[in-house]
Amino acid sequence: MVYIFGNWKCNPTNLKKAKEIFYTIEKNFKGNKKVNVAVFPPFVFLNSLNSEKVKKGAQDVFWEKQGAFTGEISPLMLKDAGCRYCLVGHSERRYIIGENNEIIEKKLRSCLENKIVPILCFGEREKVSFGKVKIEIKEQLKFLINYKSFKNVILAYEPVFSIGTGLVCDTSHINDVLNFLKNELNIKYKVLYGGSLNSKNCQEILEKCDINGFLVGGASLKTREFLKIIEIAEKYAKSKEK
Ligand code: PGA
Numbered sequence: 001m002v003y004i005f006g007n008w009k010c011n012p013t014n015l016k017k018a019k020e021i022f023y024t025i026e027k028n029f030k031g032n033k034k035v036n037v038a039v040f041p042p043f044v045f046l047n048s049l050n051s052e053k054v055k056k057g058a059q060d061v062f063w064e065k066q067g068a069f070t071g072e073i074s075p076l077m078l079k080d081a082g083c084r085y086c087l088v089g090h091s092e093r094r095y096i097i098g099e100n101n102e103i104i105e106k107k108l109r110s111c112l113e114n115k116i117v118p119i120l121c122f123g124e125r126e127k128v129s130f131g132k133v134k135i136e137i138k139e140q141l142k143f144l145i146n147y148k149s150f151k152n153v154i155l156a157y158e159p160v161f162s163i164g165t166g167l168v169c170d171t172s173h174i175n176d177v178l179n180f181l182k183n184e185l186n187i188k189y190k191v192l193y194g195g196s197l198n199s200k201n202c203q204e205i206l207e208k209c210d211i212n213g214f215l216v217g218g219a220s221l222k223t224r225e226f227l228k229i230i231e232i233a234e235k236y237a238k239s240k241e242k
Contacts (some may be wrong), residue, residue: 002206002233003154003192003213004074004117006039006220007059007087008224018045022225025190026051029230034237036213037230038085039220043073051166057085057119060093063103063110076116086111088118089140090161095125105143108153117152119192119215120144123159130173131179134180144185153180156202164218169195170207180212206236 002197006025011118018041029037038055040225044054058081062072078086088111089104113117122140126132146151157177162169174193181191194215195203207212213233219225 001034001036002237003036003038003190004230004233005037005057005085005156005213006190006226007090007194007215007216007217008039008041008221009059009092009217010042010223014122014181015045015048015207018042018096020047021223022049022051022054025226026054028223028227029053029092032165032234034241035230035233040087043081046078046083046238048205049230050082055084056082057087058083058116059087059090061086061088061107061111061116062078063106065114068165070135075110075116078116079114083116085119085154087156088120090121091123091125091163095160096137098188101140101142106120108143110152112150117154119154119156121156121158121194121215123157123162123195125160127159127161130176133177137177137180141185143182144187151187151189153189154212156194158215164196166196168197168205169193170200171205174209174211175203195227199232202229203232205238208231 038057040057041060048241058078061075063068065074065076088107093099111115122137124136159169172196190212191217192213193211197214197216198219
């Protein structure tokens with residue numbers, strides 16, 4: 001199974017456009033047992049976008065179920081809006097909003113308790129030596145190490161210098177990170193790659209890295225581009241069947 005997940009971030013600015021993007025993908029994606037397609041739109045659009053084939057996720061969640069928490073969205077609300085997935089710890093929330101590991105762990109636990117699959121994002125902030133990368137990643141994934149109860153988490157490796165910059169990460173570096181995870185974590189998690197992913201670079205990553213799919217940002221808002229990535233993933237999954 002190849003996962004193709006689209007993180008819309010704070011886009012688009014109106015429901016009409018959100019529907020246009022969502023239903024263009026929905027119409028053109030035939031549905032396929034080998035490729036799992038999901039999009040992560042802003043909260044306000046979630047209830048208006050529905051499909052059997054294209055799944056939905058949220059970009060964030062609060063850890064309590066309900067109550068006096070002004071501005072927050074609870075996991076029960078996400079379930080009610082049809083979300084199967086939720087991003088947790090995206091670098092834009094870590095470094096722009098200021099979320100720390102303590103908050104991220106609460107959100108992760110809340111997703112799991114409420115049967116939402118969390119996509120835990122992690123990745124180094126800058127291009128530094130691999131020794132430093134390991135320290136940074138280990139800190140971000142601290143609470144996964146030694147916990148068996150976290151087995152339903154999907155990881156998304158997103159080096160910050162690759163996000164939205166056009167500088168896709170080297171496949172050899174992705175592989176170093178994947179090997180590091182294999183050694184450090186006692187569960188084999190599914191791992192997605194994210195960061196300037198597009199239809200031109202996705203094939204090489206699928207072929208050279210033992211990756212389960214992608215978390216696509218900018219390219220997920222361009223329907224033709226996103227559909228092309230899905231098509232490449234479908235072909236790749238099919239070739240693996242033989
Ligand atoms: P990008 O974003 O594909 O636009 O680089 C990826 C992400 O932030 O999830």
